[in-house]
Amino acid sequence: MKVILSAIILFFALHLKAQETSTLSGYVSNGENGETVIGAKVFIPKIRKGTITNNDGFYSLTVPEGIYIVEFRAGGIKIETKTIDLSTDVRLDKVVGGNLQNIKEVVVSANAEQNVKSTKIGQLELSINEIKTLPAFMGEVDIIKTIQLLPGVSSAAEGGQGFYVRGGGPDQNLVLLDEAVVYNASHLFGFFSVFNADAVKGVSLIKGGMPANFGGRMSSVLEVKMNNGNSKKLGIKGGIGAISSRITIQGPFKKNKGSFIISGRRTYLGLIMKAAIPESSPFSGSRCHFFDLNLKMKYEITKKDKLFFSSYYGKDDFSFSNLDDNFLVEMPWGNGVAALRWSHIFSSKLFMNLNTTLTDYKFSFSSSQDEFRFSLNSGIRDYGAKIDFTYFPSSNLKVKFGLDYIYHTFTPMSSSAENDDTSFDTGIAQSLYSHESAAYLLNEFDLNENIRVNAGLRYSTFQHVGPFTRYVNGDISTPDTLIEYRNGELIKFYHGLEPRLSLRWLLPDNSSIKAGYTYNYQYVHLTSLSAVSLPTDVWYPSTDKAKPQKGWQLSLGYFRNFIENKIETSVELYYKGMKNLIEYKEGSLPNDNIQDNTDNLLVFGNGWSYGIELFIKKRIGKLTGWLGYTLSKTERRFKDLNDGEPFAAKYDRRHDLSVVASYKINNRWLISGAFIYATGNTLTLPKSWYVQNQSLLFNYGKRNSTRMSPYHRLDISATWYGKEYKDKIDIETGKVIQVKKKLRTNIAISIYNLYNRANPYFLYIDKDGKLLSGDLEMKVKQVTLLPIIPGVTWNFEF
Amino acid sequence: MRQAFPILFSILLIITSCTKEVNIDLPEHIAELVVDGTIETNKNPIVLLSRSADIYASTDISSYLSYFVLDAEVKVICNEDTTELSLFTISELPIESQEKLAEMLRLNNLNELQELPLLVYSSIDLIGEVNNTYELSILFNGKNYNGKTKILEPTALDALYWELEPGTIEYGYSWAILSDPANQFDGYKWEVKRTNLNFDGLPKDDIFKRARGGTFNDQFFDGMTFDFFFENPMKRKDSTHLLEYKRYYRFGDTVVVKFSKMDEAVYEFMENKYTQLSTAGNPFATPINIPSNITGGALGVWAGYSPTLDTLICQP
Known part of the structure; x- marks a missing residue:
């Protein structure tokens, strides 16, 4: 409780100090599709202050008034550096890149840094692109099966969607869409x-x-x-x-x-x-x-x-x-x-x-x-x-x-x-x-x-x-x-x-x-x-x-x-x-x-x-x-x-x-x-x-x-990707340029349970015959649900 | 809902068809006394005693017979009168007790019973009476086991009738009308045998057999009067009884219906027993240990029944 009280006191103390500050805020979005970018980093090297975008791609960074060089970055990739006069509050919506691949890396790197720096403990994030690169059961990309591959998470049974986290029951997981x-x-x-x-x-x-x-x-x-x-x-x-x-x-x-x-x-x-x-x-x-x-x-x-x-x-x-x-x-x-x-x-x-x-x-x-x-x-x-x-x-x-x-x-x-x-x-x-x-x-x-x-x-x-x-x-x-x-x-x-x-x-x-x-x-x-x-x-x-x-x-x-x-x-x-x-x-x-x-x-x-x-x-x-x-x-x-x-x-x-x-x-x-x-x-x-x-x-x-x-x-x-770009001659310059193909395809081939392990789904006692006939047989049998698929x-x- | 579990289980096995025998460590087993005892109106008590066996134990006939317990002291106490039960061979038992034992062992006829080298605890001095409570007392290996059961006031069926199944010319289910007593627990058992003669000049069935779903209680119809039906549980013995109508009675059949009542503890045992039989090993159901009405750590049941008999002649 003491910590919480301290936090509230600190909150008011810092709030008073905020009178001499300005705030840089806005959304970061992907230039290609307009999707907001989660986890992009906004950083001011001079005062070593920064923040990351939230689930809505929104960021807010309050710093002492001044003119700063602000970096929009993630990990090793610097998207843009910009000098901003923060003598007043500034709203800056940032559109980053047009190359989707860069955006993926941006997000991924930002999250990686958060692994050490954030207060989050026991929290894991996966991008859908990460999930899509993994082997898919019967070709169906499956979020929950991927979650089950993380430490502390186990599946209920072979092929099952129910998952257990750190010994809790399947009802103890709040699943939100x-x-x-x-x-x-x-x-x-x-x-x-x-x-x-x-x-x-x-x-x-x-x-x-x-x-x-x-x-x-x-x-x-x-x-x-x-x-x-x-x-x-x-x-x-x-x-x-x-x-x-x-x-x-x-x-x-x-x-x-x-x-x-x-x-x-x-x-x-x-x-x-x-x-x-x-x-x-x-x-x-x-x-x-x-x-x-x-x-x-x-x-x-x-x-x-x-x-x-x-x-x-x-x-x-x-x-x-x-x-x-x-x-x-x-x-x-x-x-x-x-x-x-x-x-x-x-x-x-x-x-x-x-x-x-x-x-x-x-x-x-x-x-x-x-x-x-x-x-x-x-x-x-x-x-x-x-x-x-x-x-x-x-x-x-x-x-x-x-x-x-x-x-x-x-x-x-x-x-x-x-x-x-x-x-x-x-x-x-x-x-x-x-x-x-x-x-x-x-x-x-x-x-x-x-x-x-x-x-x-x-x-x-x-x-x-x-x-x-x-x-x-x-x-x-x-x-x-x-x-x-x-x-x-x-x-x-x-x-x-x-x-x-x-x-x-x-x-x-x-x-x-x-x-x-x-x-x-x-x-x-x-x-x-x-x-x-x-x-x-x-x-x-x-x-x-x-x-x-x-x-x-x-x-x-x-x-x-x-x-x-x-x-x-x-x-x-x-x-x-x-x-x-x-x-x-x-x-x-x-x-x-x-x-x-x-x-x-x-x-x-x-x-x-x-x-x-x-x-x-x-x-x-x-x-x-x-x-x-x-x-x-x-x-x-x-x-x-x-x-x-x-x-x-x-x-x-x-x-x-x-x-x-x-x-x-x-x-x-x-x-x-x-x-x-x-x-x-x-x-x-x-x-x-x-x-x-x-x-x-x-x-x-x-x-x-x-x-x-x-x-x-x-x-x-194994996933085979068709060519994403094609060559085209620029009419104005006469040079060969690469443009994105209209139709982009890939074929994903997967094999579930490659070595055909007969994993136990459950065991039961199989009984056959009658006692008085003398032909009764009793065996412990294992049922396996999913062979190599x-x-x-x-x-x-x- | 109970029927859904075996169905799901079967489907799962059909879909996967991938089962194999495995040898794994099972929980440690210590042999426990098993009581299979019954007493019903106007019949002598019959008690079979045996021991439980390890899952991996041998199941041939001689091993099975070796699990029977023949050195216990068995008594039945009723109204402060104690009757000691002694061991009987099959042939020494009165014919009524033989029939009852054949029912208990779910045999097809009495001849099968004669071939069994079994010894059972019984007494010709004790006969079951309605409204009496019977306490079974067993001393085995220095340990006492006790169980109580009551032969309840019977509830007779209001009527029995046979109804021709639409689309057939000579087949139909057995129907009955029951007025269930209100505001009390009632557990019932429906058993039948056909007494009309077969081609060989003998009655179609020697002994009673429980119909499928033939143990039920009044949870859903307490105090109601209603019609219900049961299928014919007997095997199709003559080739003129068409296979697709094997669950029907045939025009001209004479069916004796034995409609018994049992106390709640016996019903609990039976209900759980049939559930275990239909769900055992099924991953969609929890494993069920069958609650015994015998104290002292024994398995099994000491069951009292109060049957009423009624005859149904299958004609419209």
Whole structure:
């Protein structure tokens, strides 16, 4: 608390001093497409003061009045040097380069320097260009699979989209698409990400040291920023792949003022299945496919006001039919998110973002056999608003403050069952309503030349309100009762302070030590009956029974860059504690939710995780890539599970290694590879079998007491680029000049799991035959999901 | 929803078709006592005792028989009367107990039972009565195990009927009307056997068999009166019963329906047992240990049933 108070006092002190200063501010954008540039550096060598552009490409640098030589630069590349008279405030919007390649390097280098100099700890950023150079599963560039290659992040299972950060559960990751929450970021049971890489500008992951402007989740923030669209000219790009195709159209709807980007993607797995399953087969009605659509529009109302509209809509459709049994299962699910943002510059020192968001997630399951029909629906709808101010009183101080609000509607389980003309009583369709809000303040300031502090405080509240029906389950002697809550009636109120602190101590030799502490409340939970992450998992809010999850994390790291920031390295230690984690009671069944509240079936416990992460990254040059290694331990303890004894979390991994490399052979060829090694996941397998009524039954051992064999694989890819430029004779000079070709193409060939490693997806006991017949056989079997899989995609742009 | 898990599991296996046997370290196993006991109205108790076995243990018939426990002291206590159960060979059991044992072992007929070299704990001095609670007490290897079960007041079906399936000329499901008692837990079991004669002059079925989904409770229909149907669970024995109609009863079949009630602990065991059977090893479901109603660390169940019998003649 003392640090926060110091920060506030310092804030006012510096603010008073700011009377004799002037501010240089503006946007930095890419001259080729008008996209704002994130992370470009504005630096004044004379006084050694500088800043970098924020997520909107905006910068603000307040310095003592004077005439300065200002550099717009990044790493080794100086874009421009300009003498500026800062006797008054100056607004300077900088358009950098026309060469996209330079811009990429600019951004990359700026970020590399930040590795050492920023207060960010446990934060990683990836440009979409970096992601696109890596091997793609079945030719589909996948943001989340790339995130899973970073230290401290592990995948839920082979091919899965669920990810675990530093021992936290998959529900503890705040996934944001342009500030709108995405609850289920996967397609096709998790094999593909919902994020279409063509529509994405950049990705950042915060796995520790979460700043106070983010909250609601305990483990990480995955921020995905969509492209704003090309405000200079119309462009089309797309790709045709083995299982899906995509197309993106972008351009100005009002030149230099308004731009749009629309991007769509669709699989043709359904067609492949249709071809593969003959019409005579009882399974011929089965289908499986997904599509998604991204749209973003940007409009510059004035020099100080911009409007952004982002939206995503995606749907998966899965059905399985067995005509022999007159049996049909249908399982459609999908996400829709939309965000409307107004960014406004009040002054050269005060920047604001006002964001309204809508998130809609729906999942449904229905099955029918003969006259019996059963259906189940779950979903979430969020309406959110966030106002965020950034104040730059001086070059040494940045202040952020704001308010955040979400109105949640959760429908964890709504079911119906019919048998011919009879409708069964499956209880009241339960929706749960809640208000989640927060206020935050964070200051980033220099204590001295070497020590920089990012101190923040977030105050969050959560109200569970009616209408709601509480099932109070009686014991054998007392009947169950119902408590009805009226519309808007307060059922439970939670609130708490969430302090956040990050420190950076700059050392000689381009190195630093950083430390971070975060405390988070999480008011939503993901309940899962399955061992793998699936759309059947149900989100559930905090209630009077299900208390908010609470987590704290302490991290300490040493960061050092080498060879003019071309190589960045870090070693981070962390310890994370978690309270009020949820699991289903042992023996819970999917239909237990019916005529009951889901939280009556839950048990609550604690968890902890600790580890060390090593990261070496080469950002620039022909050879780029990274090596990440994590040594960690993650455990859980629930009073009502595993006899109250601690047990390994299912994704507890002692070792996790990833090596990622891309090599640019020349302007036409780029090759890349990724190698992953991880300790096997844990699972619960039987320790013995027994017989009752001639049924062979299992007696399971301690929770997660079996460990699968290690996971490892190597993916490779090669990308061939068509010529980007062609020779043309300049009519005026008669010289041969190079002009960009209208149609630019590349072909990406990738091989997933090159050496065809049979990685374990799960294990099960296979039993065949009958005991009394004497032909019973029992074996432990391993299921492998993804063998060697080649992929090819033709990408085009014009 | 439960049926979705095996489906997803099957689809996954079909899609991947990539499974292999592996040898991994499993949790340490210590053999536990397994109780498979039952008592129902007007029948003697039957108790099979065995030990659980290691996953990698041998599963041939002689190994299986060696897992049976034959040196335990087994008693049943009811209304302060204690009856000691002793070991019986199959042939020593009364015919009703043999039929019950054949049902428990899910055999096709009594002949199969005669071939089994089994010894079971029973007593001809004790007969199950409605509304009595029976406590099973076992002393084995110096350790006591106890379980209680009650034979509940039965609920008879209001009616049984057979309805010709549209599009067929002689096949249909068995239908029933049930008035479920309100405001109480009711767990039911539906078993059938056909008693009309086969071509060989013998009844079509010797023993009762549980229908698919034939163990259910009144969670969704507490206090309601409603019609429901069950498929024919019996194997298609005669070639004139067309394969595509194997789940139907045939015009002229005489079906004896044994509709039993059980207490909540027994139902819990059965419900979890069938769930485990349908989901075991399935990654989409959590592993379920089946809750036993025997204290002392034993596995299995001591189950009391109160059946009512009704006959359905399959004609419109």
